[in-house]
Amino acid sequence: MNLGFLLDSLSPSWNSVAMLSGFFLYLAIAGSILPGKIVPGVMLPDRTRLHYRCNGLLSLILLVALLWLAAKMDMISLTAISDRGLELLSTTFMCSLMVTLLLYATGCKSNNQGSSLKPHVTGNLIHDWWFGIQLNPQFLGIDLKFFFVRAGMIGWLLINLSVLARSIQEATLNRSMILYQLFCAFYILDYFVYEEYMTSTWDIIAERLGFMLVFGDLVWIPFTFSIQGWWLLSNKVELTTAAVIANCFVFMIGYLVFRGANKQKHVFKKNPKELIWGKPPKVIGGKLLASGYWGIARHCNYLGDLLLASSFSLPCGISSPVPYFYPIYLLILLVWRERRDEARCAEKYKEVWTEYRRLVPWRILPYVY
Secondary structure (H helix, E strand, C coil): CCHHHHHHHHCCCHHHHHHHHHHHHHHHHHHHHCCCEEEECCCCCCCCCCEEEECHHHHHHHHHHHHHHHHHCCCCCCCHHHHCHHHHHHHHHHHHHHHHHHHHHHHHHCCCCCCCCCCCCCCCHHHHHHHCCCCCCEECCEEHHHHHHHHHHHHHHHHHHHHHHHHHHCCCCCHHHHHHHHHHHHHHHHHHHCHHHHHHCHHHHCCCCCHHHHHHHHHHHHHHCCHHHHHHHHCCCCCCHHHHHHHHHHHHHHHHHHHHHHHHHHHHHHCCCCCECCECCCEECCCEECCHHHHCCCCHHHHHHHHHHHHHHHHHCCCCCHHHHHHHHHHHHHHHHHHHHHHHHHHHHCHHHHHHHHHCCCCCCCCCC
């Protein structure tokens, strides 16, 4: 691939702009009108709560059905996304850049003193643009933070499905591609089944909406998490039955730890007396859960996430480091995030956090880290 071809492929076109705009428009309309469970968010410092309509699963299923129907009627091509991968990447990047500049400008002008919209301006332009100024900015009544993470997860699945269609079209479909597609599809569908759990995550309740989150949701998640699928399109990998079984085992363990830990945390926040593994929960200082997975490691959900990420890459074999970009990146990110979480929790909970660290000494992987 020469430089000229690469630059041409990365150039946004009106087609890519139309595809991205249509995608966002659909998500905005579907997210607003489709039925879904209304989930209250966490209590904010000003004693208010945001409410989220969790209809992501229905929105996703309906969108896939509509695209499949349109393809059957020869209105669109199922490989449209994979045919314009780099083009859509650059278009989405430019979109995230423009959105965050608007968020920065709007936040600086805001006089709202509510917890969701109160501007947090340090005076450092790069810092404020990167980390954001407002906690939960909205547009036409749509919570943008919740909207962008939903767009990223659905976008990831759409890219994968287009790559799968192209693999079938080119007659390169094999067990490696099937395994990768199944793992990712299950993970994404599971995310939307438990979408309400997202409302209690750190990103939603504490991170302000700036370039870090917008770029992460719109560009990083869909376009880097799908690298394995792109790689398998041009690299044939034949897995043995033993390798398939081992890969499934890694995925299963990762899923159990990831989903189990997040579920325990979410349930505990809703009902602190709910039994965990058949026993009353152990709570430090009346605030911090030290039972179940959270009594094994302080960020055990990160371990599950890392095992899942590894299972997405293992179908690609070990001939190249390229398909392992996602788990390697995720390891670096989660260690960095874990350090940030530790500092915040130490400041917020003080001696309670010290006691929790004494009781649960391991950060992510017991007896290792």
